[in-house]
Amino acid sequence: MKNTTPYDPQSEARWVPEPDKRPGRTAFQRDRARVLHSAALRRLAGTTQVVAPMRSDFPRTRLTHSLECAQVGRELGAALGCDPDLVETACLAHDIGHPPFGHTGEEALDQAAEACGGFEGNAQSLRILTRLEPKRFAPLDEPEVRLSPWPGRSVGLNLTRAALDAATKYPWARGGHPTDPASTKYGVYGDDLPVFRWMRSGAPVGRRCFEATVMDWSDDVAYSTHDVEDGLQAGHIDPAALRAPQERAELFAIAERFAADTGPEEFGEALDRLLAADWWPASYDGTARARAGLKDLTSQLIGRFCLAAEQATRARYGPGPLTRYAAELVVPREVRLECAVLKAVAVRYVMQRDEQAQLRSRQRVVIAELADALLRTAPDGLDPVFAAMHAEAEDDRAALRTVIDQIATLTDASALALHAKLVGRPG
Numbered sequence: 001m002k003n004t005t006p007y008d009p010q011s012e013a014r015w016v017p018e019p020d021k022r023p024g025r026t027a028f029q030r031d032r033a034r035v036l037h038s039a040a041l042r043r044l045a046g047t048t049q050v051v052a053p054m055r056s057d058f059p060r061t062r063l064t065h066s067l068e069c070a071q072v073g074r075e076l077g078a079a080l081g082c083d084p085d086l087v088e089t090a091c092l093a094h095d096i097g098h099p100p101f102g103h104t105g106e107e108a109l110d111q112a113a114e115a116c117g118g119f120e121g122n123a124q125s126l127r128i129l130t131r132l133e134p135k136r137f138a139p140l141d142e143p144e145v146r147l148s149p150w151p152g153r154s155v156g157l158n159l160t161r162a163a164l165d166a167a168t169k170y171p172w173a174r175g176g177h178p179t180d181p182a183s184t185k186y187g188v189y190g191d192d193l194p195v196f197r198w199m200r201s202g203a204p205v206g207r208r209c210f211e212a213t214v215m216d217w218s219d220d221v222a223y224s225t226h227d228v229e230d231g232l233q234a235g236h237i238d239p240a241a242l243r244a245p246q247e248r249a250e251l252f253a254i255a256e257r258f259a260a261d262t263g264p265e266e267f268g269e270a271l272d273r274l275l276a277a278d279w280w281p282a283s284y285d286g287t288a289r290a291r292a293g294l295k296d297l298t299s300q301l302i303g304r305f306c307l308a309a310e311q312a313t314r315a316r317y318g319p320g321p322l323t324r325y326a327a328e329l330v331v332p333r334e335v336r337l338e339c340a341v342l343k344a345v346a347v348r349y350v351m352q353r354d355e356q357a358q359l360r361s362r363q364r365v366v367i368a369e370l371a372d373a374l375l376r377t378a379p380d381g382l383d384p385v386f387a388a389m390h391a392e393a394e395d396d397r398a399a400l401r402t403v404i405d406q407i408a409t410l411t412d413a414s415a416l417a418l419h420a421k422l423v424g425r426p427g
Contacts, residue, residue, distance in 0.1 A: 006321055006323055007028075007083060007086075007162060007323060007324070010161060010201070010202065011160065011161055011162035011324060012027040012028075012160050012161075012162065013160060013161050014027075014158050014159070014160055014161075015130070015138075015155055015158060015161075015195060015198055016136055016138050016139070016155050016158055018136065018158065026083070026085065027160050028083050028085040028086040028089060028160065028162070028163065029085045031085065031086070031089045031157075031159045031160055031163040032085045032086075032088055032089045032092070034135060034157045034158075034159065035089050035092045035093050035096070035129075035157065035159075036092060038096075038133050038135075038157060039133065040096045040128050040132075040133045040409070041063065041066070041092060041093075041096060042063070043409065043410075043411055044061060044062035044063035044066055044095060044096065044098070045061050045062075045063040045064075045411075046061065046411030046412055046413055046414070047061060047062040047063070047098055047099075047100060047101075047102065047411055047412060048061070048062065048100070048101050048102035048104075048105075048412055060226055060227075060230060062095050062098055062102070065095065065222060065223055065226065066091065066092055066094065066095050066096075067092070068222045068226060069091040069092075069094065069095075069215075069218050069219050069222040069223075070088045070091035070092045070218075072091070072218040072221055072222050072302060072306065073087045073088060073090065073091035073214055073215050073218035073219075074087055074088040074091070075306070076214055076217070076218055076306045076309065076310060077211065077214045079306075079310050080210075080214065080310060080313060080314070080321075080322045080327075080329075081320060081321025081322045081323060082210065082211050082214060082321070082322065082323055083323070086162055086163060086166055086211055087166065087211050087214050087215060087218075089159070089163045089166065089167070090163065090166035090167040090211055090212065090214075090215040091215050091218055091219070093125060093129060093163075093167040094122075094125065094167055094169065094215055094216075094219055095121070095125070095219075096125045096128050096129065097121045097122060097123070097124030097125030097126070097127065097128050097408065098121045098124075098125075099119075099121065099124070099367075099407060099408040099410070100363075100367070100407070100408075100410045100411055100412045100414070100415035101360075101363040101366075101367065101412055101415070103121075104360040104363045104364060105363060105367055105415075106119065106120070106121050107364070108363070108364040108367035108368055109367055109371070109404055109407060109408060111368070112367065112368060112371035112372075112404065112407075113371075113400065113401070113404045115396070115397060115400055116397040116398070116400040116401045116404065117174065117189055117190055117397070117401075118174060119404055119408070120170075120174070120184070120185065120186055120187075122168070122169050122170050122185065122186070122187045123170075123174075123186055123187055123188050123189050123192070124405075124408055125167060125187075126164065126167075126168060126187060126188055126192060126195075126196065127189060127192050127405070128156065129156050129157050129159055129164060129167065130155060130156040130157075130159075130164065130192065130195045131153070131154055131155070131156050131192065131195075132154070132156060132385075132405060132409070133156045133157055134154050134156075134385070135154075135156060135157045135158060136154070136155050136156070136157070136158040137152060137153065137154055137155065138152055138153060138154075138155050139152070140152040155195075161198070161199050161201070162209070162211070162324065164195075164199045165199055165200065165203065165209045165211070165212065165324075166209055166211035166212050166215060167212070167215065168187045168188075168199070168208070168212055169185075169187060169208070169212060169215075169216055170185045170186050170187035171187055171188075171196075171200060171203070171206060171207070171208055171212075172186055172187060172188070172206055173186055173187075173188050173189075173190065173193065173196075174186045174189075174190075176206070177206075178205070178206030178207075189401075191398070191401070203325065204325060207325065209324050209325060210322055210323055210324055210325065210326065210327050210328065210329065211323070211324070213328055213329035214329055216329075217305075217309055217329055217331055218306075220305075220339055220343075221301075221302055221305045221306060221339065222302075223343075223346075224301075224339045224342040224343045224346070225297075225298045225301040225302055225305075225342060226298060227342075227343075227346035227350065228297075228298075228342050228345055228346055229294055229295075229297065229298045230346075230350070231345070231346055231349050231350040232281065232284045232294055232297075233284070233286075233291070233294060234350075235284075235286075236349045236350050236353065237284075237345060237349045237350070238349075239280070239281050239282055239283055239284065240282070240283070241349075242271060242275060242345070243275065247348075248264075248268065248271065249264065250348060251267070251271070251341065251344045251345060251348055252264045252267040252268065252341075252344070254344040254347050254348055255267050255337075255340045255341050255343070255344035257344075257347075258339075258340035258343050258344065259336060259337055259340040262337060262340070266337055267337060267340070267341055267344075269337075270334065270337035270338045270340070270341050271338075271341045273334070273338060274301075274338055274341070274342075277300065279293070279296050279297055279300045280297065281293050281294065281297060301342070304335070304338075305331075305335055305338070305339060308331065308332050308334075308335040309329055309330065309331045309332075309335070312330040312331065312332050313327065313329055313330040315330075316330050366415060366416060366419045367407065367415070369419060369423050370407055370415060370418060370419045370422065370423070371403060371404070371407060373419075373422040373423055374403045374406060374407065374422065375399075375400065375403050377422070378390050378399065378402070378403055379391060381418075381422060382402070382403070382406050383406060383409075386402045386403075386405055386406040389402040389405070390402040390403070
């Protein structure tokens with residue numbers, strides 16, 4: 001089956017050239033398969049999305065979120081002329097660098113990694129895809145493959161340039177945000193810049209490719225709707241409370257994190273549009289009919305948010321295929337604000353619960369103590385992959401990075417187990 005979308009050979013190039021084992025597949029079908037079969041993706045089944053895995057049967061994990069994001073992104077991307085396998089690959093890979101305990105673990109690892117340049121889940125994703133997930137190794141005898149300082153090293157999954165670019169939300173290094181130098185978001189560590197520069201060859205500085213913008217919006221759509229679904233099902237969200245003035249004021253203050261240029265009036269209008277929809281639940285009692293209504297809620301929201309983006313983007317760019325740097329996804333402001341309000345609902349009623357705050361405090365301690373214990377005992381305690389990297393480390397910064405890499409590959413449960421083993425008490 002031939003790829004009928006307009007991607008050039010540079011987009012389909014791999015850092016290390018390799019033949020296809022089975023003719024007939026597109027380059028992006030191969031990319032999707034590599035991510036789907038990776039250990040790094042499977043690990044997300046044990047990684048926190050909003051609440052810790054295994055604490056109940058219903059809430060999402062990072063893996064189920066990634067699968068749902070991939071379904072949203074594949075359909076939206078296809079409707080806009082992107083290669084659907086390419087967008088799905090980016091969506092599957094977008095959270096692959098998230099460490100144990102979700103954003104709490106990310107913040108704790110950033111502190112632990114201060115001496116080697118910090119930690120950021122998106123930069124870790126690129127590192128996993130291009131270095132840490134063993135699939136292909138660079139040959140020692142091809143000088144044109146710029147893999148300094150380690151010829152012959154792992155090149156990770158060896159995805160195409162377009163797939164790596166599409167999975168990159170923040171195409172700049174730390175402190176390199178194109179409009180906000182104080183931003184803590186970035187997509188590459190200093191020692192991964194060689195592959196980043198190869199990936200971004202010919203790309204406008206600081207600008208995401210079109211497929212990355214589709215992935216990013218699909219991520220927002222998936223987690224904002226599903227986190228609310230999880231909160232309603234668990235009984236943490238009372239639909240009636242969303243009409244109370246004091247609750248709304250607190251919600252809108254939180255929503256400013258996601259749309260800083262917005263006031264309470266606009267947020268109120270966005271929330272009221274959702275509350276007025278005939279598919280918005282007035283209550284939730286856990287019955288089969290209520291559960292069906294909850295699933296319809298998420299379907300309606302996903303359709304609403306994706307269709308609005310598709311129509312607005314088509315209105316600006318026309319009917320042809322939209323790929324790489326030929327366009328930017330257009331999301332109407334009203335829809336962005338509705339999404340921001342949903343995120344605020346999840347934060348207010350799920351993430352800010354007292355028990356969650358206490359749990360996050362314990363998780364930060366676990367990460368800090370785990371980093372300290374591994375750094376003191378390394379290479380003992382490290383998996384063979386990271387023990388070998390530690391042995392090759394040129395300086396203390398590189399040695400610390402291998403310890404951070406090791407912790408970042410753990411699930412919530414394995415982080416707690418390793419902490420108990422090394423520190424001698426449960427987290």
